[in-house]
Amino acid sequence: MLRLNNVQVIYSDVILVLKGLSLEVTEGQIVALLGANGAGKTTTLKAISGLLKTEDGRVTDGSIEFMGRRIDGLDPEDICRRGIVQVMEGRKVLETLTVEENLRIGGYTRRDADGIQQDLRMIYEYFPILVTRRHQVAGYLSGGEQQMLVIGRALMARPKLLLLDEPSLGLAPLLVREIFDIIRKIHEERGTTFLLVEQNAQMALRIADYGYIMENGRIVFDGPAAKLRGNDDVREFYLGLSEAGRRKSFKDVKFYKRRKRWAF
Amino acid sequence: MSDQIVFLLQLVITGVAVGAVYSLMALGFVLIYKASTVVNFGPGELVLFGAYVAWATILNMKLHLAVALPLTLVVAILLGLVIERGVLRPLIGEPIISVIMVTFGFASVVRGVLNMTWGSDTRPFPALFSSQPFHLGPVPVSPVHLWSFVTVMVLLAAFSLFFKYSLIGTAMRATADNQQVAQSLGVSVKGVFALSWCIATVVSALGGIILGSVRGGVDFSLADYGLKVFPVVILGGLDSVAGVIVSGVIIGVLENLSGGYLDPIFGGGVKEVAPFVVLVLILMIRPYGLFGRKDVERV
Numbered sequence: 001m002l003r004l005n006n007v008q009v010i011y012s013d014v015i016l017v018l019k020g021l022s023l024e025v026t027e028g029q030i031v032a033l034l035g036a037n038g039a040g041k042t043t044t045l046k047a048i049s050g051l052l053k054t055e056d057g058r059v060t061d062g063s064i065e066f067m068g069r070r071i072d073g074l075d076p077e078d079i080c081r082r083g084i085v086q087v088m089e090g091r092k093v094l095e096t097l098t099v100e101e102n103l104r105i106g107g108y109t110r111r112d113a114d115g116i117q118q119d120l121r122m123i124y125e126y127f128p129i130l131v132t133r134r135h136q137v138a139g140y141l142s143g144g145e146q147q148m149l150v151i152g153r154a155l156m157a158r159p160k161l162l163l164l165d166e167p168s169l170g171l172a173p174l175l176v177r178e179i180f181d182i183i184r185k186i187h188e189e190r191g192t193t194f195l196l197v198e199q200n201a202q203m204a205l206r207i208a209d210y211g212y213i214m215e216n217g218r219i220v221f222d223g224p225a226a227k228l229r230g231n232d233d234v235r236e237f238y239l240g241l242s243e244a245g246r247r248k249s250f251k252d253v254k255f256y257k258r259r260k261r262w263a264f
Numbered sequence: 265m266s267d268q269i270v271f272l273l274q275l276v277i278t279g280v281a282v283g284a285v286y287s288l289m290a291l292g293f294v295l296i297y298k299a300s301t302v303v304n305f306g307p308g309e310l311v312l313f314g315a316y317v318a319w320a321t322i323l324n325m326k327l328h329l330a331v332a333l334p335l336t337l338v339v340a341i342l343l344g345l346v347i348e349r350g351v352l353r354p355l356i357g358e359p360i361i362s363v364i365m366v367t368f369g370f371a372s373v374v375r376g377v378l379n380m381t382w383g384s385d386t387r388p389f390p391a392l393f394s395s396q397p398f399h400l401g402p403v404p405v406s407p408v409h410l411w412s413f414v415t416v417m418v419l420l421a422a423f424s425l426f427f428k429y430s431l432i433g434t435a436m437r438a439t440a441d442n443q444q445v446a447q448s449l450g451v452s453v454k455g456v457f458a459l460s461w462c463i464a465t466v467v468s469a470l471g472g473i474i475l476g477s478v479r480g481g482v483d484f485s486l487a488d489y490g491l492k493v494f495p496v497v498i499l500g501g502l503d504s505v506a507g508v509i510v511s512g513v514i515i516g517v518l519e520n521l522s523g524g525y526l527d528p529i530f531g532g533g534v535k536e537v538a539p540f541v542v543l544v545l546i547l548m549i550r551p552y553g554l555f556g557r558k559d560v561e562r563v
Contacts, residue, residue, distance in 0.1 A: 049448060051444060051447065051448055054443070054444050054447060056357070075447075075452075076447040076448055077447055077450045077451060077452045077453075080447075080448065080449060080450035081450055085448065085449070085450075086448050088444070088445065088448060092442060092444070092445045094437075094438050094441040094442055094445060094446075095441060095442075096437065096440075096441050097434065097437060097438060097441060101434050101437075101438075104431065104434060105431075105434050105435060105438045105446075105449055105451070106449055108431065108435055108449055108450050108451055109449075109450035153449070154449075157449065157450065
């Protein structure tokens with residue numbers, strides 16, 4: 001469905017962020033993209049959605065294909081019309097608009113009034129808390145409510161592929177669990193394909209079918225989620241578990257930071 | 265009722281009527297600013313353009329009003345598109361000072377072209393409304409003031425509803441709120457910029473037509489009315505549509521009152537200066553305007 005082939009991204013003509021990244025998202029899957037800060041995960045999503053353009057970044061090499069068509073170089077609004085919607089990191093609600101206006105603008109690209117109405121009801125079912133906030137200005141919602149709103153808003157476009165950037169960022173553990181449960185539910189009920197970027201690798205690998213691990217602008221490791229969960233290095237570096245599968249105790253943690261060099 | 269009070273009421277009524285036109289022109293200014301943070305330094309020329317095109321179509325080409333007015337608005341829309349496509353779009357991403365200066369430059373070009381085409385003589389403007397005053401109680405009111413006020417209020421109400429309830433209006437507000445998010449949802453930000461310029465040129469043209477018929481003639485001094493947009497938007501808050509509607513009327517009344525009462529004392533000229541004195545005062549006391557946002561943040 002989506003294929004990135006040797007993608008290179010440069011910001012402001014000088015800063016090289018993605019150095020030949022390739023990955024593939026199969027229709028109907030949840031694919032997790034994991035990695036440390038600064039690995040280039042968000043940049044990857046923005047390269048796909050075209051939002052890179054708004055930040056003076058460019059795909060300078062390689063190609064991005066969606067449903068068999070090249071989409072690199074298109075404007076973000078055109079990519080959105082083709083069925084890819086990105087939920088940006090940091091709960092970017094439209095603060096001065098009400099909750100319902102936020103949702104309605106999510107369906108901006110659609111013209112089927114009935115379908116929009118139906119999806120609006122469905123989103124209120126997924127996120128019942130939003131019903132009570134319906135006519136409130138979105139800027140004053142709590143963090144969790146805002147995260148639900150931006151996911152709901154993206155769903156209003158009825159995307160074929162939803163790019164989710166750090167939905168767990170800054171939320172309480174219970175809320176994180178709730179949001180991931182809803183993502184899984186949406187995936188099961190609507191068959192939406194997800195490409196999910198997460199710091200919370202444990203959560204992400206629990207719902208994902210396939211995972212990629214990024215470092216320094218490249219994919220260094222990939223495999224089915226079950227395989228990643230079982231890989232010793234992934235367990236140690238991303239899931240914080242020791243060999244025995246127990247949560248690591250602080251007394252075992254070495255005082256120096258061991259860096260993993262991935263062998264190619 | 266004493267003459268004094270009648271005089272006062274008359275000043276207020278004409279002030280409200282002219283002020284309403286200021287509100288209309290300021291609406292265009294605020295839309296552009298909200299959508300694209302571009303400060304348009306040529307509001308006067310947009311007014312001038314509308315007035316001259318209306319004059320040319322009505323009196324020069326002798327078209328019927330029902331043809332001439334829509335035609336004027338279409339030409340105004342074209343001007344908006346030309347400005348957005350030709351002048352501002354190539355400057356996206358350039359320093360804000362360049363963008364502001366280019367509006368200034370383009371305004372001069374518009375003025376120059378108008379001057380070359382139709383000369384700088386005062387042109388008679390057709391009276392769109394009868395000039396026979398009627399009496400509102402003891403106060404004589406000229407129909408042109410009443411009708412311009414009504415027209416403006418209807419337009420402002422229509423625009424408010426458009427922004428509040430239509431999907432495109434919501435998309436414009438979304439763009440003003442966060443361009444990147446709007447784009448990620450499929451809103452064409454360039455389209456919104458173009459639309460806001462077109463609305464600005466259209467309301468300015470309407471302002472020019474109304475002012476032209478209030479004054480009975482068009483010449484280049486009409487552009488000075490456009491400049492009143494600045495005190496209005498500063499008073500109302502740069503980003504507040506509701507604010508400029510109220511403050512346009514306030515500035516109109518204030519200007520008329522100072523013209524009526526202070527001009528005889530100072531020997532004239534106060535009327536023209538008064539709005540700008542307000543501008544300075546507001547900047548000193550409430551820089552974000554009466555209704556503007558002081559950038560409220562959720563804590």
